[in-house]
Amino acid sequence: MKTAARRQTRQRRLVYEAVAATDTHPTAEWVYNQVRRVMPRVSLGTVYRNLQLLVADGKLKAWSRSRTTRFDADVAVHDHFVCDACGLLLDVKQTPETLAAEKKLRARGHTIETRVLEFHGFCRDCRPGRNPNPRTEGDRR
Numbered sequence: 715m716k717t718a719a720r721r722q723t724r725q726r727r728l729v730y731e732a733v734a735a736t737d738t739h740p741t742a743e744w745v746y747n748q749v750r751r752v753m754p755r756v757s758l759g760t761v762y763r764n765l766q767l768l769v770a771d772g773k774l775k776a777w778s779r780s781r782t783t784r785f786d787a788d789v790a791v792h793d794h795f796v797c798d799a800c801g802l803l804l805d806v807k808q809t810p811e812t813l814a815a816e817k818k819l820r821a822r823g824h825t826i827e828t829r830v831l832e833f834h835g836f837c838r839d840c841r842p843g844r845n846p847n848p849r850t851e852g853d854r855r
Contacts, residue, residue, distance in 0.1 A: 734787035799840035
Protein backbone atom coordinates (compact mmCIF):
# COMPACT_ATOMS: atom_id res chain seq x y z
CA MET A 715 0.00 0.00 0.00
CA LYS A 716 1.42 3.35 -1.01
CA THR A 717 1.33 6.17 1.53
CA ALA A 718 0.41 9.68 0.54
CA ALA A 719 3.27 12.12 0.11
CA ARG A 720 3.63 14.69 2.85
CA ARG A 721 2.83 18.27 2.10
CA GLN A 722 6.06 20.19 1.59
CA THR A 723 6.09 23.04 4.10
CA ARG A 724 8.46 25.96 4.00
CA GLN A 725 9.99 24.85 7.30
CA ARG A 726 10.62 21.32 5.98
CA ARG A 727 12.16 22.67 2.78
CA LEU A 728 14.49 24.97 4.75
CA VAL A 729 15.51 22.15 7.10
CA TYR A 730 16.31 19.86 4.17
CA GLU A 731 18.22 22.61 2.34
CA ALA A 732 20.32 23.35 5.44
CA VAL A 733 21.39 19.70 5.73
CA ALA A 734 21.92 19.31 1.98
CA ALA A 735 24.08 22.44 1.80
CA THR A 736 26.82 20.94 3.99
CA ASP A 737 28.83 17.75 4.12
CA THR A 738 29.52 18.08 7.84
CA HIS A 739 26.68 15.84 9.07
CA PRO A 740 25.12 18.61 11.16
CA THR A 741 23.28 18.28 14.45
CA ALA A 742 19.69 19.45 14.89
CA GLU A 743 20.95 22.51 16.78
CA TRP A 744 23.23 23.47 13.87
CA VAL A 745 20.34 23.06 11.42
CA TYR A 746 18.13 25.15 13.73
CA ASN A 747 20.68 28.00 13.70
CA GLN A 748 20.88 27.88 9.90
CA VAL A 749 17.11 27.88 9.44
CA ARG A 750 16.71 30.75 11.93
CA ARG A 751 18.76 32.97 9.63
CA VAL A 752 15.94 32.74 7.07
CA MET A 753 13.01 32.12 9.41
CA PRO A 754 13.79 33.74 12.80
CA ARG A 755 10.61 32.56 14.51
CA VAL A 756 11.07 28.84 13.80
CA SER A 757 11.25 26.71 16.94
CA LEU A 758 13.80 24.04 17.75
CA GLY A 759 10.89 21.60 18.11
CA THR A 760 9.78 22.33 14.55
CA VAL A 761 13.30 21.64 13.28
CA TYR A 762 13.49 18.35 15.23
CA ARG A 763 10.06 17.27 13.99
CA ASN A 764 10.93 18.05 10.36
CA LEU A 765 14.28 16.26 10.61
CA GLN A 766 12.46 13.17 11.89
CA LEU A 767 9.90 13.36 9.07
CA LEU A 768 12.62 13.76 6.45
CA VAL A 769 14.42 10.70 7.86
CA ALA A 770 11.15 8.72 7.91
CA ASP A 771 10.53 9.70 4.27
CA GLY A 772 14.03 8.57 3.26
CA LYS A 773 15.20 12.06 2.29
CA LEU A 774 17.79 12.25 5.08
CA LYS A 775 19.79 9.72 7.07
CA ALA A 776 20.30 9.98 10.81
CA TRP A 777 23.62 8.92 12.34
CA SER A 778 23.53 8.53 16.14
CA ARG A 779 26.40 7.95 18.53
CA SER A 780 26.35 8.58 22.26
CA ARG A 781 23.76 11.26 22.83
CA THR A 782 24.35 13.02 19.52
CA THR A 783 22.37 12.58 16.31
CA ARG A 784 23.72 14.00 13.09
CA PHE A 785 22.01 14.19 9.73
CA ASP A 786 23.09 13.50 6.18
CA ALA A 787 21.39 14.34 2.89
CA ASP A 788 23.50 11.73 1.09
CA VAL A 789 21.15 8.76 1.38
CA ALA A 790 23.24 6.50 -0.86
CA VAL A 791 25.03 3.65 0.89
CA HIS A 792 28.40 4.82 2.17
CA ASP A 793 30.83 4.33 5.05
CA HIS A 794 32.26 6.85 7.53
CA PHE A 795 35.48 8.01 9.11
CA VAL A 796 35.13 9.34 12.67
CA CYS A 797 37.81 11.37 14.43
CA ASP A 798 37.83 10.22 18.04
CA ALA A 799 39.27 13.55 19.20
CA CYS A 800 37.16 16.26 17.54
CA GLY A 801 34.19 14.26 16.24
CA LEU A 802 34.84 14.97 12.56
CA LEU A 803 32.57 12.72 10.50
CA LEU A 804 33.49 12.14 6.86
CA ASP A 805 31.73 10.14 4.17
CA VAL A 806 33.81 7.37 2.63
CA LYS A 807 32.72 5.92 -0.68
CA GLN A 808 31.96 2.25 -0.29
CA THR A 809 34.09 0.01 -2.48
CA PRO A 810 32.36 -2.70 -4.51
CA GLU A 811 34.84 -5.40 -3.45
CA THR A 812 33.63 -8.09 -1.11
CA LEU A 813 35.50 -8.01 2.19
CA ALA A 814 37.11 -11.17 3.60
CA ALA A 815 34.73 -11.00 6.59
CA GLU A 816 31.75 -10.97 4.22
CA LYS A 817 33.06 -14.03 2.39
CA LYS A 818 33.46 -15.91 5.69
CA LEU A 819 29.95 -15.00 6.82
CA ARG A 820 28.43 -16.11 3.53
CA ALA A 821 30.44 -19.35 3.64
CA ARG A 822 28.80 -20.06 7.00
CA GLY A 823 25.34 -19.63 5.44
CA HIS A 824 24.60 -16.05 6.49
CA THR A 825 22.91 -13.56 4.17
CA ILE A 826 24.22 -10.01 4.10
CA GLU A 827 21.74 -7.30 3.11
CA THR A 828 23.90 -4.21 3.63
CA ARG A 829 27.34 -3.30 4.87
CA VAL A 830 28.21 -0.22 6.89
CA LEU A 831 31.77 0.40 8.02
CA GLU A 832 33.04 3.01 10.44
CA PHE A 833 36.69 3.87 10.54
CA HIS A 834 37.80 5.41 13.84
CA GLY A 835 41.02 7.28 14.42
CA PHE A 836 42.38 10.80 14.36
CA CYS A 837 41.96 13.35 11.58
CA ARG A 838 45.00 15.11 10.19
CA ASP A 839 44.52 18.02 12.63
CA CYS A 840 44.11 15.85 15.73
CA ARG A 841 46.55 13.01 15.13
CA PRO A 842 49.10 12.49 17.91
CA GLY A 843 52.08 14.80 17.72
CA ARG A 844 50.09 17.75 16.41
CA ASN A 845 48.46 20.50 18.38
CA PRO A 846 44.69 20.02 18.20
CA ASN A 847 43.13 22.70 16.06
CA PRO A 848 39.67 23.40 17.49
CA ARG A 849 37.20 23.69 14.66
CA THR A 850 33.61 24.61 14.40
CA GLU A 851 31.15 22.18 12.86
CA GLY A 852 31.10 24.18 9.63
CA ASP A 853 34.91 23.89 9.22
CA ARG A 854 35.19 20.11 9.34
CA ARG A 855 36.67 18.47 6.26
